[in-house]
Amino acid sequence: xxxxxxxxxxxxxxxxxxxxxxxxxxxxxxxxxxxxxxxxxxxxxxxxxxxxxxxxxxxxxxxxxxxxxxxxxxxxxxxxxxxxxxxxxxxxxxxxxxxxxxxxxxxxxxxxxxxxxxxxxxxxxxxxxxxxxxxxxxxxxxxxxxxxxxxxxxxxxxxxxxxxxxxxxxxxxxxxxxxxxxxxxxxxxxxxxxxxxxxxxxxxxxxxxxxxxxxxxxxxxxxxxxxxxxxxxxxxxxxxxxxxxxxxxxxxxxxxxxxxxxxxxxxxxxxxxxxxxxxxxxxxxxxxxxxxxxxxxxxxxxxxxxxxxxxxxxxxxxxxxxxxxxxxxxxxxxxxxxxxxxxxxxxxxxxxxxxxxxxxxxxxxxxxxxxxxxxxxxxxxxxxxxxxxxxxxxxxxxxxxxxxxxxxxxxx
Amino acid sequence: xxxxxxxxxxxxxxxxxxxxxxxxxxxxxxxxxxxxxxxxxxxxxxxxxxxxxxxxxxxxxxxxxxxxxxxxxxxxxxxxxxxxxxxxxxxxxxxxxxxxxxxxxxxxxxxxxxxxxxxxxxxxxxxxxxxxxxxxxxxxxxxxxxxxxxxxxxxxxxxxxxxxxxxxxxxxxxxxxxxxxxxxxxxxxxxxxxxxxxxxxxxxxxxxxxxxxxxxxxxxxxxxxxxxxxxxxxxxxxxxxxxxxxxxxxxxxxxxxxxxxxxxxxxxxxxxxxxxxxxxxxxxxxxxxxxxxxxxxxxxxxxxxxxxxxxxxxxxxxxxxxxxxxxxxxxxxxxxxxxxxxxxxxxxxxxxxxxxxxxxxxxxxxxxxxxxxxxxxxxxxxxxxxxxxxxxxxxxxxxxxxxxxxxxxxxx
Numbered sequence: 141x142x143x144x145x146x147x148x149x150x151x152x153x154x155x156x157x158x159x160x161x162x163x164x165x166x167x168x169x170x171x172x173x174x175x176x177x178x179x180x181x182x183x184x185x186x187x188x189x190x191x192x193x194x195x196x197x198x199x200x201x202x203x204x205x206x207x208x209x210x211x212x213x214x215x216x217x218x219x220x221x222x223x224x225x226x227x228x229x230x231x232x233x234x235x236x237x238x239x240x241x242x243x244x245x246x247x248x249x250x251x252x253x254x255x256x257x258x259x260x261x262x263x264x265x266x267x268x269x270x271x272x273x274x275x276x277x278x279x280x281x282x283x284x285x286x287x288x289x290x291x292x293x294x295x296x297x298x299x300x301x302x303x304x305x306x307x308x309x310x311x312x313x314x315x316x317x318x319x320x321x322x323x324x325x326x327x328x329x330x331x332x333x334x335x336x337x338x339x340x341x342x343x344x345x346x347x348x349x350x351x352x353x354x355x356x357x358x359x360x361x362x363x364x365x366x367x368x369x370x371x372x373x374x375x376x377x378x379x380x381x382x383x384x385x386x387x388x389x390x391x392x393x394x395x396x397x398x399x400x401x402x403x404x405x406x407x408x409x410x411x412x413x414x415x416x417x418x419x420x421x422x423x424x425x426x427x428x429x430x431x432x433x434x435x436x437x438x439x440x441x442x443x444x445x446x447x448x449x450x451x452x453x454x455x456x457x458x459x460x461x462x463x464x465x466x467x468x469x470x471x472x473x474x475x476x477x478x479x480x481x482x483x484x485x486x487x488x489x490x491x492x493x494x495x496x497x498x499x500x501x502x503x504x505x506x507x508x509x510x511x512x513x514x515x516x517x518x519x520x521x522x523x524x525x526x527x528x529x530x531x532x533x534x535x536x537x538x539x540x541x542x543x544x545x546x547x548x549x550x551x552x
Numbered sequence: 553x554x555x556x557x558x559x560x561x562x563x564x565x566x567x568x569x570x571x572x573x574x575x576x577x578x579x580x581x582x583x584x585x586x587x588x589x590x591x592x593x594x595x596x597x598x599x600x601x602x603x604x605x606x607x608x609x610x611x612x613x614x615x616x617x618x619x620x621x622x623x624x625x626x627x628x629x630x631x632x633x634x635x636x637x638x639x640x641x642x643x644x645x646x647x648x649x650x651x652x653x654x655x656x657x658x659x660x661x662x663x664x665x666x667x668x669x670x671x672x673x674x675x676x677x678x679x680x681x682x683x684x685x686x687x688x689x690x691x692x693x694x695x696x697x698x699x700x701x702x703x704x705x706x707x708x709x710x711x712x713x714x715x716x717x718x719x720x721x722x723x724x725x726x727x728x729x730x731x732x733x734x735x736x737x738x739x740x741x742x743x744x745x746x747x748x749x750x751x752x753x754x755x756x757x758x759x760x761x762x763x764x765x766x767x768x769x770x771x772x773x774x775x776x777x778x779x780x781x782x783x784x785x786x787x788x789x790x791x792x793x794x795x796x797x798x799x800x801x802x803x804x805x806x807x808x809x810x811x812x813x814x815x816x817x818x819x820x821x822x823x824x825x826x827x828x829x830x831x832x833x834x835x836x837x838x839x840x841x842x843x844x845x846x847x848x849x850x851x852x853x854x855x856x857x858x859x860x861x862x863x864x865x866x867x868x869x870x871x872x873x874x875x876x877x878x879x880x881x882x883x884x885x886x887x888x889x890x891x892x893x894x895x896x897x898x899x900x901x902x903x904x905x906x907x908x909x910x911x912x913x914x915x916x917x918x919x920x921x922x923x924x925x926x927x928x929x930x931x932x933x934x935x936x937x938x939x940x941x942x943x944x945x946x947x948x949x950x951x952x953x954x955x956x957x958x959x960x961x962x963x964x
Contacts, residue, residue, distance in 0.1 A: 141657060162688050193615050196608035202683035203605050203638035204946035204953040207821050211686070211948050216823020217835060220954060221644055224634040226615035232633055236648070243655035245553060271614035274623070276574050409619050411628020423629060534616035536623050541616040542632060 142431040145241040146391035147400040149178025150506040152381035154346040155494030157258050167209040167254035170380035178384040187219040188250040189237045191230030193498040194268035198259050226272040228533030231501025231544035235405045237385050247390040254380035255496035265376050269306040272534040281307040284535050288314035305364055309373050313365045316450035323465035327367045330449035331358035332471045334371045341488025343518040348377050348494030372449035377494035381502035398513040404431035405546040412537035420543045422458040428545040436460035440524040441511050443504035445532045446489040486519045504529040512550040525550050554843040557653040558803035559812040561590025562918040564793035566758040567906030569670050579621040579666035582792035590796040599631040600662040601649045603642030605910040606680035610671050638684040640945030643913025643956035647817045649797050659802040666792035667908035677788055681718040684946040693719040696947050700726035717776055721785050725777045728862035735877035739779045742861035743770035744883045746783045746903055753900025755930040760789050760906030784861035789906035793914035810925040816843035817958040824949035832955045834870040840957040848872035852936040853923050855916035857944045858901040898931045916941040924962040937962050
């Protein structure tokens with residue numbers, strides 16, 4: 141979808157384990173930071189799209205998750221839409237907010253993502269992920285793992301699947317195995333992704349993990365499920381991120397310095413495809429490139445959904461950063477590292493910045509905005525002009541239930 | 553918000569206790585009915601807004617509630633937005649869908665509401681309602697009841713509040729007491745609301761309750777909480793309702809007979825107001841009337857949020873169907889009964905058609921569409937031309953967390 145909305149301000153808290161903060165507290169702080177960044181008062185907001193995925197399971201808050209946050213800041217009397225799309229919840233909120241501003245309905249709106257995944261009872265945290273697949277499917281998430289195992293020609297461990305880990309890691313592991321068999325991708329390539337993102341995370345004060353890891357360290361870490369070691373899996377996390385979007389008219393009025401424009405955003409749900417190259421990620425990217433009038437060769441930087449290290453390599457390919465099957469070669473070339481041809485996940489990505497699921501989509505927009513405005517400090521991509529955000533969520537058939545790809549442009 | 557979208561088709565299942573049906577099954581059937589009504593194939597849908605409130609608590613399905621329904625019908629590759637706003641979830645979905653079509657983004661979209669509230673464990677069904685208030689508030693929902701009791705000058709029963717009933721009935725009871733003290737409204741007036749809606753429900757094959765109740769019967773029924781007897785409270789229910797919306801261009805292409813246009817829809821979140829006349833219901837109505845260019849005097853029929861019988865009387869007033877304090881007199885006059893000046897809840901309303909919370913908003917649109925198209929059979933309002941739907945959800949401060957008021961017009 142072609143968009144014409146401007147990012148007036150962004151805010152986020154460091155992702156991590158925030159047992160001392162409430163869900164409302166986390167979200168409220170991120171929103172306040174974004175308002176401050178935009179120089180806008182809370183009372184000026186005309187509508188809000190609030191993305192959260194797991195509060196129902198983790199804290200028991202359902203139904204009016206946005207209103208309880210906003211009331212705490214004195215915000216009411218406006219349209220509040222609570223949006224859920226698993227790990228793509230807040231990119232969906234961002235997508236809807238951009239569309240409404242681009243259509244001319246509002247001049248100043250909020251898109252926000254927030255999540256508390258940590259709970260004293262770890263089973264409850266992991267349980268949240270089981271609500272992101274079809275619960276009426278007799279075999280639930282295991283069925284997805286089984287089908288992927290079949291596709292990869294791998295044995296399916298019905299007993300061990302999803303035990304002591306999010307079942308999504310089983311899904312990613314099977315996808316990784318298929319990629320290895322099909323294209324000769326090696327486990328070292330996955331370790332290189334984590335190592336690169338750990339370098340980026342070491343430069344990001346809001347990353348959950350700041351230590352830089354070597355490829356050897358990643359390979360030697362505890363195995364979660366073959367071929368994934370612990371640092372190849374995105375962690376549990378708490379966090380919030382907020383974006384203030386304004387119309388072109390309002391952007392002019394505010395006299396935004398270094399205005400960042402949302403040029404396109406595509407939201408696509410998954411389906412049962414026959415050809416893996418038809419996957420929802422590829423379709424969303426294709427739609428976003430077409431709407432924006434840019435291609436992958438035009439991008440300065442990318443924040444993509446590295447829920448696992450192999451996920452990043454697959455995304456390289458379906459986002460068009462390299463040809464099919466050459467994702468391993470791309471990470472090996474160093475092109476996606478800060479200073480390379482097309483730096484990917486300069487924030488540290490989901491692997492190192494963290495992945496409080498409902499917050500991730502808006503956090504990607506925070507990183508891209510700071511990059512395009514030249515205020516990413518030690519992580520700055522020189523001359524960054526066009527950025528792409530890619531956020532996927534949930535499982536349907538053999539693919540993500542929802543994927544959002546957005547393209548942001550520095551307008552001067 | 554001014555809208556320009558057309559209702560191409562509607563569908564709903566009889567509301568009731570559907571222990572034999574899955575949530576997906578319910579929703580899928582309603583969507584198929586709406587597609588049939590519109591003469592549109594599932595594959596023609598370009599986007600979907602899916603409203604559900606309680607599945608997370610009742611069935612464990614969160615995050616991708618729409619995708620699991622749509623996949624069952626072979627629908628994918630489109631934007632799917634899962635929307636939650638408590639009892640106003642599917643009117644919020646409808647509002648968003650209308651806005652996107654009116655903006656010209658899509659030609660054919662789906663808005664759907666669906667809910668399974670019945671569960672073998674009744675505590676789980678009632679528990680769903682506790683997730684529609686601020687769960688981080690130390691006193692939770694009880695705090696709302698307490699504040700309302702204070703405002704009504706009534707004792708607050710901290711031990712008994714919400715026991716064996718939805719805590720929302722405590723909220724409605726306190727609001728009713730305040731109305732009685734302030735305006736001399738009597739419990740008979742509340743019974744008249746239920747009696748009227750039971751008459752309407754007796755004419756609606758899709759109503760959960762078909763028996764007609766007398767005022768005496770309603771008064772003599774088991775008391776849930778003073779002054780509410782059982783038939784003055786909307787019941788638990790399962791159900792689904794779906795609406796196919798199309799652009800003006802598509803409406804012309806389809807050659808819709810008796811086209812029903814959505815002229816306006818306002819979505820407003822609650823806030824902590826000082827003056828009850830500022831309530832969210834009044835604000836949403838004011839915005840909708842202004843956008844549509846119509847006033848309450850122009851309405852042919854109304855579907856409003858009678859979650860309890862007194863709620864209907866309060867809504868008469870803030871929707872402008874009568875002056876403040878005269879809601880009791882309005883029901884007594886017979887004006888809101890089929891054949892009266894302004895028939896209200898010809899479907900039977902939430903009290904008798906039923907209230908599967910996430911489904912209610914779209915079900916109101918189903919009833920209004922059939923009324924405006926002259927196909928409401930025994931419930932037909934003669935010459936119906938303009939209809940209003942009012943749907944509220946959740947509690948924030950002392951008011952609904954979200955309210956949607958939409959105005960539909962017969963275009964020929």
